[in-house]
Amino acid sequence: xxxxxxxxxxxxxxxxxxxxxxxxxxxxxxxxxxxxxxxxxxxxxxxxxxxxxxxxxxxxxxxxxxxxxxxxxxxxxxxxxxxxxxxxxxxxxxxxxxxxxxxxxxxxxxxxxxxxxxxxxxxx
Numbered sequence: 673x674x675x676x677x678x679x680x681x682x683x684x685x686x687x688x689x690x691x692x693x694x695x696x697x698x699x700x701x702x703x704x705x706x707x708x709x710x711x712x713x714x715x716x717x718x719x720x721x722x723x724x725x726x727x728x729x730x731x732x733x734x735x736x737x738x739x740x741x742x743x744x745x746x747x748x749x750x751x752x753x754x755x756x757x758x759x760x761x762x763x764x765x766x767x768x769x770x771x772x773x774x775x776x777x778x779x780x781x782x783x784x785x786x787x788x789x790x791x792x793x794x795x796x
Contacts, residue, residue, distance in 0.1 A: 690716045690766045697764060697776040704780065706787060710761040719754065721761045722787035733760040735791050742786045749779055 675683050698713045701720045711719035721736045740753045740762055752763045764779065 686769045687716075689769065690771070693771055693773065693776060694718050694764070694766050696773055697766075697779070700776060700780045704784065706784060707780070710759055711756055716766045718764045719756065719761045720764070721759075722783055722791075724787070724791055727791065729759075735787065736760055736762060738790050739783055739786045742790075743782060747782060749782075751779070 678686070694713060694716050697718050698709055698720075701707045701709055701718070706722055706724050707720055708723045709718070709720050721732065722739055723732060724735075727735060737753070737760065740751065743749055743751050743762075750765070752765070754761060754763045762783070
């Protein structure tokens with residue numbers, strides 16, 4: 673239906689836009705000392721987590737579960753969670769052609785703010 677509505681070339685541009693935006697998000701995460709990518713970015717999905725010096729892996733899992741719960745409570749974001757090879761993480765997926773870079777910057781700020789508030793000794 674989307675192909676019929678937009679045509680193949682416009683639909684391909686929209687898909688590429690989503691891919692480019694998620695690579696932008698991955699770049700933002702790479703720049704943050706308290707965030708880490710937890711899986712390669714190969715499509716429109718970015719897996720990441722808040723990470724701070726000090727807590728053990730189980731504490732990091734609990735911290736990221738709290739971040740996920742708070743993100744879900746306070747925001748419109750469609751962030752989910754997942755576990756890959758025993759590591760719990762947040763999962764952002766972009767299929768919305770209206771997403772802007774500012775939205776992705778907002779997501780990173782929210783995760784950092786929630787993480788820093790939940791685990792104050794994690795501030796750098």
